[in-house]
Amino acid sequence: MDPILLRVKRQARPDSEPYWEEFKIPYRPGHNVHSLLMEVQLHPVRVDGTRTAPVVWDASCLEEVCGSCTMFVNGQIRQACSALVDTLARPIVLEPMKKFPVVRDLAVDRSRMFESLKRVRAWVPIDGTYDLGPGPRMTEEVQQYAYALSRCMTCGCCLEACPQYNDHSAFIGPAAVGQAILKNLHPTGPLTKEERTAELMGVGGIVDCGNAQNCVVVCPKEVPLTRAIGDAGRQTTKKFFRDIFRR
Amino acid sequence: MAEQRHLVVGGGLAGLMTTIKICEAGGAVDLFSVVPVKRSHSVCAQGGINAAVNWKGEGDSPAIHLDDTIYGGDFLGNQPPVKAMCDAGPAIIFLLDRMGVPFNRTSEGLLDFRRFGGTKHHRTAFAGATTGQQMLYALDEQVRRYEAQGLVRKFETWEFLGAIVDNGGVCRGLTALDLRSMKVEAFVGDTVALATGGPGIVFGRSTNSVVNTGTAASAAYQQGAYYANGEFIQVHPTAIPGEDKLRLISESVRGEGGRMWTLRDGKPWYFLEDMYPAYGNLVPRDIASRAVFKVVFEMGLGVDGENAVYLDVTHKDPEELTRKLGGVLEIYEKFKGADPRVVPMKVFPAMHYSMGGLWVDYDQMTNVPGLFAVGEVDYQYHGANRLGANSLLSCLFGGMVCGPKMLAYAKGLKRSAADVANGQVERARHRDEEAYERIYGMDGAENAYALWRELGEWMTQHVTVERHNKDLQRTDDKIVELMDRWDRIGINDHGRWLNQEVSFVRQLWNMLELARVITLGALARNESRGAHYKPEFPERDDAHFLKTTKARWTSDGPTLSYEDVDVSLIKPRPRKYDVDKSAS
Numbered sequence: 001m002d003p004i005l006l007r008v009k010r011q012a013r014p015d016s017e018p019y020w021e022e023f024k025i026p027y028r029p030g031h032n033v034h035s036l037l038m039e040v041q042l043h044p045v046r047v048d049g050t051r052t053a054p055v056v057w058d059a060s061c062l063e064e065v066c067g068s069c070t071m072f073v074n075g076q077i078r079q080a081c082s083a084l085v086d087t088l089a090r091p092i093v094l095e096p097m098k099k100f101p102v103v104r105d106l107a108v109d110r111s112r113m114f115e116s117l118k119r120v121r122a123w124v125p126i127d128g129t130y131d132l133g134p135g136p137r138m139t140e141e142v143q144q145y146a147y148a149l150s151r152c153m154t155c156g157c158c159l160e161a162c163p164q165y166n167d168h169s170a171f172i173g174p175a176a177v178g179q180a181i182l183k184n185l186h187p188t189g190p191l192t193k194e195e196r197t198a199e200l201m202g203v204g205g206i207v208d209c210g211n212a213q214n215c216v217v218v219c220p221k222e223v224p225l226t227r228a229i230g231d232a233g234r235q236t237t238k239k240f241f242r243d244i245f246r247r
Numbered sequence: 248m249a250e251q252r253h254l255v256v257g258g259g260l261a262g263l264m265t266t267i268k269i270c271e272a273g274g275a276v277d278l279f280s281v282v283p284v285k286r287s288h289s290v291c292a293q294g295g296i297n298a299a300v301n302w303k304g305e306g307d308s309p310a311i312h313l314d315d316t317i318y319g320g321d322f323l324g325n326q327p328p329v330k331a332m333c334d335a336g337p338a339i340i341f342l343l344d345r346m347g348v349p350f351n352r353t354s355e356g357l358l359d360f361r362r363f364g365g366t367k368h369h370r371t372a373f374a375g376a377t378t379g380q381q382m383l384y385a386l387d388e389q390v391r392r393y394e395a396q397g398l399v400r401k402f403e404t405w406e407f408l409g410a411i412v413d414n415g416g417v418c419r420g421l422t423a424l425d426l427r428s429m430k431v432e433a434f435v436g437d438t439v440a441l442a443t444g445g446p447g448i449v450f451g452r453s454t455n456s457v458v459n460t461g462t463a464a465s466a467a468y469q470q471g472a473y474y475a476n477g478e479f480i481q482v483h484p485t486a487i488p489g490e491d492k493l494r495l496i497s498e499s500v501r502g503e504g505g506r507m508w509t510l511r512d513g514k515p516w517y518f519l520e521d522m523y524p525a526y527g528n529l530v531p532r533d534i535a536s537r538a539v540f541k542v543v544f545e546m547g548l549g550v551d552g553e554n555a556v557y558l559d560v561t562h563k564d565p566e567e568l569t570r571k572l573g574g575v576l577e578i579y580e581k582f583k584g585a586d587p588r589v590v591p592m593k594v595f596p597a598m599h600y601s602m603g604g605l606w607v608d609y610d611q612m613t614n615v616p617g618l619f620a621v622g623e624v625d626y627q628y629h630g631a632n633r634l635g636a637n638s639l640l641s642c643l644f645g646g647m648v649c650g651p652k653m654l655a656y657a658k659g660l661k662r663s664a665a666d667v668a669n670g671q672v673e674r675a676r677h678r679d680e681e682a683y684e685r686i687y688g689m690d691g692a693e694n695a696y697a698l699w700r701e702l703g704e705w706m707t708q709h710v711t712v713e714r715h716n717k718d719l720q721r722t723d724d725k726i727v728e729l730m731d732r733w734d735r736i737g738i739n740d741h742g743r744w745l746n747q748e749v750s751f752v753r754q755l756w757n758m759l760e761l762a763r764v765i766t767l768g769a770l771a772r773n774e775s776r777g778a779h780y781k782p783e784f785p786e787r788d789d790a791h792f793l794k795t796t797k798a799r800w801t802s803d804g805p806t807l808s809y810e811d812v813d814v815s816l817i818k819p820r821p822r823k824y825d826v827d828k829s830a831s
Contacts, residue, residue, distance in 0.1 A: 058282075068282065082581050117388075117391060
């Protein structure tokens with residue numbers, strides 16, 4: 001097999017200009033994009049034979065559960081670990097996520113996603129960690145929906161694909177909506193559901209969703225985002241009318 | 248005295264639980280992590296968490312859980328803390344349920360439990376096959392709640408470099424590297440807890456995440472903290488070999504009825520069921536890994552002539568498989584391109600977990616006062632071999648002990664860390680700054696990543712399933728050679744911003760130090776116990792080695808000493824899995 005040509009969009013610092021570099025990596029079966037970048041660490045030499053710094057990227061679990069290594073591979077937003085070289089067109093082109101500030105090369109800062117989780121209060125307000133006995137019962141049906149939502153690894157693929165999510169918009173995006181709905185689902189959730197729903201009704205909340213449904217297509221974990229967005233719409237509408245009649 | 252601060256390093260399950268316990272009591276925490284805490288290695292735990300609730304009418308109890316754990320660990324675990332952990336199991340599961348972990352349910356809406364290795368009971372609660380991920384998220388949410396209240400300050404993408412130890416030998420804070428700005432900062436704190444996970448990356452490829460370098464534990468060891476039982480390394484029998492990582496296929500696959508086999512004389516041979524009729528496919532991991540080695544290397548019966556055997560669930564209902572094991576089957580599908588519901592999986596053993604770690608007392612404190620350790624980085628709960636689904640339990644239980652004990656320790660301090668002379672803090676910061684300046688100046692011919700691969704190959708070949716003294720000695724010689732070559736590394740990246748290569752060079756040194764502890768601990772232990780197996784010494788030797796290994800750092804390598812194991816609750820007896828485990 002021919003060597004693999006890898007084109008990487010690089011950037012030294014958050015405020016510096018991006019540039020491209022190319023690497024040639026000997027073919028071996030079983031490579032993924034992560035292991036190609038590991039080869040560059042071993043031989044940080046460009047196609048023209050000159051030395052360069054090894055490529056910088058985020059990685060941790062390498063089995064698509066931590067969300068770290070999200071990037072564009074051949075124009076598609078996905079995780080580098082599960083991008084198997086044998087399934088990719090060549091040359092293989094790597095670019096950093098576009099909706100988040102680049103830290104260096106392919107590493108980006110996704111802290112805005114974690115801030116959104118704060119905003120929607122994505123937690124169960126437990127009384128304490130003491131031995132307070134068994135938790136509430138839950139049907140298998142609810143558990144299966146909750147589990148599907150809870151597999152969201154905050155990778156940001158849905159935000160990359162969402163036409164409404166960007167620098168100029170306050171939209172919290174599909175991932176955070178999913179987590180708010182997940183917490184509303186928990187039997188203890190209704191106690192704080194009003195607060196979460198109020199947040200979903202506010203600026204950057206569910207009304208900003210344009211219903212493009214790109215999110216659910218790119219989600220690597222098949223999180224039922226459009227179902228959650230539908231639930232969020234219904235819950236906010238109900239609250240809207242409740243609030244009117246309370247006045 | 249100034250307001251007390253507590254520093255927690257590591258945002259996996261153990262670090263987050265420690266943080267929650269401190270905040271719940273009103274304490275303030277600075278939380279450090281090399282990755283955003285929600286991306287910590289705990290996400291990789293798949294199968295579940297053990298607690299003897301006895302909801303399946305099997306007569307299970309925390310006492311039986313204790314016996315299974317001690318027996319599974321070949322009697323090397325100190326029994327009182329293991330008992331406390333097993334006793335706390337049910338309350339921990341209920342807490343997680345209240346936090347919203349989406350555990351699988353029975354038709355009555357109760358928590359469901361499945362079987363795991365080394366026990367006869369359905370004792371493992373699970374959320375699909377991504378239980379660790381679900382638990383981590385639940386704890387991450389609780390910590391975010393405290394963060395929103397101002398009790399937690401997060402330092403994500405920061406790496407622990409070392410403890411600040413004052414002239415009296417007391418830990419008064421830590422130094423850390425901001426991985427983005429590459430600046431070293433000192434943080435003063437009354438207590439420091441390391442919850443930094445295991446050292447899988449010392450073995451090159453393992454089931455661990457790339458962040459599991461063991462660098463923090465090694466740094467503490469080099470500052471005088473004892474590293475205990477380093478030689479006890481768990482090799483998981485079922486993983487998918489890969490170029491970059493050996494991906495775990497959870498033991499829960501066998502807990503749900505998966506069978507291991509290979510072809511013998513043209514027919515399927517269910518070798519575990521044949522060799523161990525009492526426990527079959529659910530023998531503990533050390534036993535199963537050795538059986539695979541025997542089948543593949545001694546008998547030459549690897550599948551298709553490869554280093555692989557089958558793990559088979561094709562006889563199970565595909566819908567039930569998806570509901571209970573979806574997450575792990577999906578990993579096989581995505582990375583191997585075949586559906587395990589239809590074709591048997593090809594698997595092989597892989598380095599998975601370190602039973603050893605920083606020595607701690609029953610309060611989770613190391614021998615350096617004020618420095619605590621919790622989670623996989625401590626050595627406390629698993630003896631010579633960990634049972635599946637006990638690690639999540641030990642992370643949470645350890646954190647529930649560690650947090651309150653940190654508060655109690657700080658309360659008893661006569662002098663606050665904030666009163667420690669500035670000079671000592673500044674010296675520690677300066678020490679680490681100098682170390683990095685030296686790395687930036689390295690211009691030799693060696694590549695740091697190439698040295699690491701060499702280390703991994705040696706460690707995997709000689710210090711995992713089977714150990715021979717001659718090879719262990721050669722491995723230590725090799726590590727010493729690599730340490731020498733480390734000095735001749737050349738840096739390719741001269742940037743002063745998120746320089747991963749420079750961080751890695753320091754981590755690599757720490758890995759080499761730890762590799763010697765693991766290798767020399769194994770060399771000195773002339774017996775076979777749990778995961779430590781020497782064909783030259785095939786029997787357990789309680790007379791000489793019913794002892795905890797304690798490694799102390801010296802500039803000439805580790806000095807080993809031995810400490811008696813507390814066996815006050817269950818008298819040691821021979822460990823066998825071909826017949827039913829006798830009662831204690």
